[in-house]
Amino acid sequence: MSNESKKIPVKEVSTFNPATHKTSADRFNPGQRIYVRAMQGMFQRLRRNMAWFFMLLFIGIPWLNFSGSQAILFDIANQQYHFFSVTLWPQDLTLLALVFMIAAFALFFATTFFGRVWCGYLCPQTVWTFLYIWFEEKLEGSANKRRKQDSLSLTASLRWRKTLKHLAWLAIALGTGLTFVGYFVPIRSLIGDFFTFNASFAASFWVLFFTFCTYGNAGWMRSIVCVHMCPYARFQSAMFDQDTFVVGYDPKRGETRGPRSRKADHKALGLGDCIDCNLCVQVCPTGIDIRDGLQYECINCGACVDACDQTMARMGYEKGLIKYTTEHRLQGKKTAVLRPKLVGYGVIMTLLTGLFFYSITTVKVMDLNVKHTSRQSYAVTGNGDIENSYILKVINKTQQTQEYEMRVVGLSPLSWYGDQRVTVVASGVETLPISLGIAEDKLEHANHTIYFELHNLSQPELEPISVESRFTGPN
Ligand code: SF4
Ligand code: SF4
16 A cells, blocks of 8 residues: 555545534634533543542652652752662763653554544643543533533622632642652652742742643643644644544444434434434533544544443444544454554664663662873872872762772772772762872883772672773873
8 A cells, every 4th residue: 555545634624513613713712612521431431540540650759768768859950860779860861861762652652553542541731631620510510501600690609619619720730830840859848848938949930830830721721732732733643544543433324413312213214323412522622523533633532432322322322433443444444453653663662661671770870980180191209109190089879878999900009099998978979089109110101001990898799880091101
């Protein structure tokens, strides 16, 4: 099949149902607000359970402690990343780059296979929006009630309920802001400091910034973020093909749509299975009508699948008029699940994951930097010895205080002037100025390669670190 024929045909936008279709202008029009109707069903249960699991993970991770300090902390101020027993330094940030690359390929893989499932099930924008809608529903009533009461003037009771809703939204937003910043600033001290106005300006600013973003995005912007602001919504089409599982409506089965009585023989009336109840539109968080065909606004959340399945069950029809399917299946063709693009993403993701685990298990838990500092490469001491000076930086990447010993090999007999043993606190660095000296007649060349070794006396089973340097003398 040629590449051209694999592409999803462009839909003629004039076929959108004008009664249900929201234009871009509508989305920014407060009068055209989307009142999302709450829906129960298999996919909504799945979405809610996944949302709870990942939300609890998001909230719980900063509270995990390891050896008396926060187990996972991106300490930007000190340029360290604490991950349980290991502290990563800027030079280890290739690991972080690997994590982002794995996440990107996992997203490409999932999107090619299952469309925008990330958006529908896991994206914080969707998860927080549904949480905010839950509060809206509990405090202001069902979608229909909300639409009706918003068109009338505010009563005292509604004003009070709306105030409560906004307070709940703000509390969630503030909790989200504090939790997010708690990945970068120790969360236990952050919370106390924030509420007593003792937090740093940067920490307070970011807490308030993320509070504002959460409240604005999940409370007010909602589908505008998904449709107009999210870059992923724009480039996803590059990953979609006709074998991608998306939420789709079967027009062959559903049309001609129209109301009918439950007992009527709708086939005899020339009707399809769609009773035009509009439930699939009312539950859609992005306010689209999936019967208009695949649209980039669809976040694959499955709410319309649950809604339509309920209608089908009520009418005694077979479920699945709207379902997770592929364009090929809807055209009556076979779906090719394993295709080169999907396999390619999968292979790259697996290789990167392997590389990540190899790198994390071989990450150095100590490090040594050596800088030759003799201004004129070497100095001659009073007794005629040749001396070179160095700055040694010993880095402890563990979460415990460690004792180290430094040695030098490659030239002998070298005398060591300065500390040769050092104790370094957890995630600390010690800088040591030292000198090495040797009798001139023991130097065979003007330039010798030497190696500084760092031995961990607290964990002698660890391989020593060896760093190449030079010892220079007269020609
Ligand atoms: S069309 Fe269906 S699956 Fe797509 S966003 Fe709307 S409700 Fe969710
Ligand atoms: S929920 Fe199903 S039956 Fe009702 S309008 Fe949507 S597609 Fe038609």
